[in-house]
Amino acid sequence: MNVxxxxxxxIQLVALRADAMAQLRAQRGGAVGRAEAAADALASASDDQASADAQRGLAFTLExxxxxxxxxxxxxxxxxADGxxxxxxxxxxxxxxARLHANPTALRCVACQTALEQGQSKA
Known part of the structure; x- marks a missing residue:
């Protein structure tokens, strides 16, 4: 790929990284660590245990x-960096x-990705 x-x-990946970091910070209630965020979530859990469990599960999945x-x-x-x-x-x-613009973290061409998803090996 040319320079x-x-x-x-x-540039696109750095912007995506900044967005993902901001989302993680927001999910954690600021710049707190994972352990602090979990403690805060437990401390502020509602009286409805099922609702609190669902909220924690969703937060964990999103994180x-x-x-x-x-x-x-x-x-x-x-x-x-390594070319x-x-x-x-x-x-x-x-x-x-076009695929990289749509998914800048893509590891495979469409044919190989399709084969992987279908449980086949192209090689």
Whole structure:
């Protein structure tokens, strides 16, 4: 991938990372850590135990999703740094830029991703 195009994706990924970090902070009630956020959630739990459990479960699920997104973004930024960004992890072909614009953390071309999702191996 040429440098100006990888710079475009780097800018997009850095912005996505900032958004994900802001969402995590908001879910945690500010810049508190995971343990502090859990303690705050337990302390402010409502009298309805089922509702409180559901709220904690949803918060945990959202945080896990955001954390996974951060890992994927950081991995994509590493691929930009080492020059492998935009190459399919499985077959090595260039991932179309339209796919990368839609999903800048994509690891595979459409064919390999489809094969993976269907439980098949293209290699």
């Amino acid at each position: 100006p195009l990888s710079d475009t994706f780097k 896990e999703r955001e954390s996974a997104e951060l890992v994927a973004i950081d991995a994509a930024l590493e691929r930009i 492998s960004y935009g190459l399919c992890l499985d077959c090595g072909v260039s991932i179309p830029t």
